[in-house]
Amino acid sequence: MLALGALLLVLLLAGCGEQPLLSEVSFSKDRITPNADGQDDVLVIRYRLARAADLSIYFLDEAGNRYVFRDRQPRAPTGEREPYSVYFSGIVDGYTLPGETFDGFTVTHRVLQDGVYTWVVEATEENGHTERVTGTLTIAEADTALPELRNFTVSPPLFTPNRDGISDRARMNVFVTKPYVSLRVYLVGEDGVRYHVGEDERSPARPGERGLHTFDYDAGVDQGADPPPDGTYTVWAEVQDAIGQRVVAASALTIQNGGVPRAYILNAEVEWSARSVALGETLWFTLTVENDSATPIRTSGPPPGTVYESDQNYATLGETIQSGVFRVGIHCENALINYPWRWAVGDESVLIKDEEGHLYLPPFTRAVVTGGIRFVSVEGKRNPQYCWAGLIHEDVEISSVNDRVDPVFLFIQVP
Ligand SMILES: [Ca+2]
Ligand SMILES: [Ca+2]
Numbered sequence: 001m002l003a004l005g006a007l008l009l010v011l012l013l014a015g016c017g018e019q020p021l022l023s024e025v026s027f028s029k030d031r032i033t034p035n036a037d038g039q040d041d042v043l044v045i046r047y048r049l050a051r052a053a054d055l056s057i058y059f060l061d062e063a064g065n066r067y068v069f070r071d072r073q074p075r076a077p078t079g080e081r082e083p084y085s086v087y088f089s090g091i092v093d094g095y096t097l098p099g100e101t102f103d104g105f106t107v108t109h110r111v112l113q114d115g116v117y118t119w120v121v122e123a124t125e126e127n128g129h130t131e132r133v134t135g136t137l138t139i140a141e142a143d144t145a146l147p148e149l150r151n152f153t154v155s156p157p158l159f160t161p162n163r164d165g166i167s168d169r170a171r172m173n174v175f176v177t178k179p180y181v182s183l184r185v186y187l188v189g190e191d192g193v194r195y196h197v198g199e200d201e202r203s204p205a206r207p208g209e210r211g212l213h214t215f216d217y218d219a220g221v222d223q224g225a226d227p228p229p230d231g232t233y234t235v236w237a238e239v240q241d242a243i244g245q246r247v248v249a250a251s252a253l254t255i256q257n258g259g260v261p262r263a264y265i266l267n268a269e270v271e272w273s274a275r276s277v278a279l280g281e282t283l284w285f286t287l288t289v290e291n292d293s294a295t296p297i298r299t300s301g302p303p304p305g306t307v308y309e310s311d312q313n314y315a316t317l318g319e320t321i322q323s324g325v326f327r328v329g330i331h332c333e334n335a336l337i338n339y340p341w342r343w344a345v346g347d348e349s350v351l352i353k354d355e356e357g358h359l360y361l362p363p364f365t366r367a368v369v370t371g372g373i374r375f376v377s378v379e380g381k382r383n384p385q386y387c388w389a390g391l392i393h394e395d396v397e398i399s400s401v402n403d404r405v406d407p408v409f410l411f412i413q414v415p
Pocket of ligand 2: 160166167
């Protein structure tokens with residue numbers, strides 16, 4: 001018993017160091033046809049490592065060119081476990097054929113061309129000791145057409161996602177030359193964080209189809225989310241076909257003045273001049289608008305202090321609706337249009353003007369807004385009627401908190 005134990009120990013000691021680093025290396029097939037038809041598309045590579053090593057798997061064509069599948073990846077010893085196994089479907093790191101150039105995109109993963117290759121599985125220990133096992137693999141009927149990305153464009157190259165109606169969206173276009181299984185567009189900033197861009201529902205080609213694909217980017221602000229921080233981003237388009245070939249293209253996009261505008265009528269409070277006015281008299285209001293966000297909010301005329309005749313509206317004063325503009329409005333129940341009387345959310349003393357003359361209430365700023373309506377007739381049946389104030393984000397929304405604010409039950413005295 002003791003003798004047998006000692007003998008085993010001796011044998012184990014003798015084996016140590018002589019055990020091959022790399023063993024049980026196998027390819028489950030010697031021929032594959034990488035074309036996603038479900039027949040011989042994939043094989044399994046197996047190997048066993050006696051000690052920790054960097055592992056490479058590559059292929060040599062008849063001219064000796066090398067195609068990389070795994071490049072010096074650190075691996076732990078296999079130990080008591082099953083051998084390492086990995087699927088191989090003919091896809092290697094991107095390469096170019098003699099005389100081939102790609103315009104505007106890069107191939108990161110590509111199928112081997114049809115031919116006979118020498119495969120090499122190679123392990124290198126830290127001390128430099130290397131072992132390799134080789135064999136032969138035939139590639140046939142490979143679907144070698146690449147899913148090329150043509151004319152990947154981002155426009156405009158600088159945008160301001162802040163719902164002010166000016167340059168709030170960026171558009172990405174790309175033409176894919178082959179049907180595919182995934183197409184992704186995303187921004188990557190200096191911190192490496194990815195921001196996904198969704199494909200436009202009105203994209204000319206349907207998802208997965210060859211053709212022009214368009215992406216519409218609002219930086220998330222349409223859903224009320226804060227956009228990525230201001231700065232310049234790399235925009236990536238990344239496509240993968242059915243056999244796993246991958247192509248990428250890059251462009252750039254700068255975000256400036258990004259943010260979600262948030263503004264309120266302070267304390268939901270309106271000061272009305274009267275509850276009862278005679279025909280020909282003016283109802284005055286005073287309220288305070290607060291920009292409670294880090295984003296400037298855009299506005300347009302007429303300025304506070306303007307008095308409307310009751311049969312006028314913002315359009316008759318030449319101050320039509322502009323998408324993205326905030327204005328204070330007054331609405332009375334008998335009015336024929338929504339909030340017919342509207343005013344800028346501040347006057348010259350507080351508003352700032354950009355190069356194009358657009359007016360903004362700066363971040364975290366308050367402004368007092370007054371205005372009047374001179375009642376020249378009693379339209380509609382109701383008298384008295386409710387009148388109220390609102391803060392309107394034109395063509396975007398009137399948030400519930402800014403609608404029907406502080407109503408007054410107004411009586412118009414008719415002689
Ligand atoms: Ca096949
Ligand atoms: Ca904007």
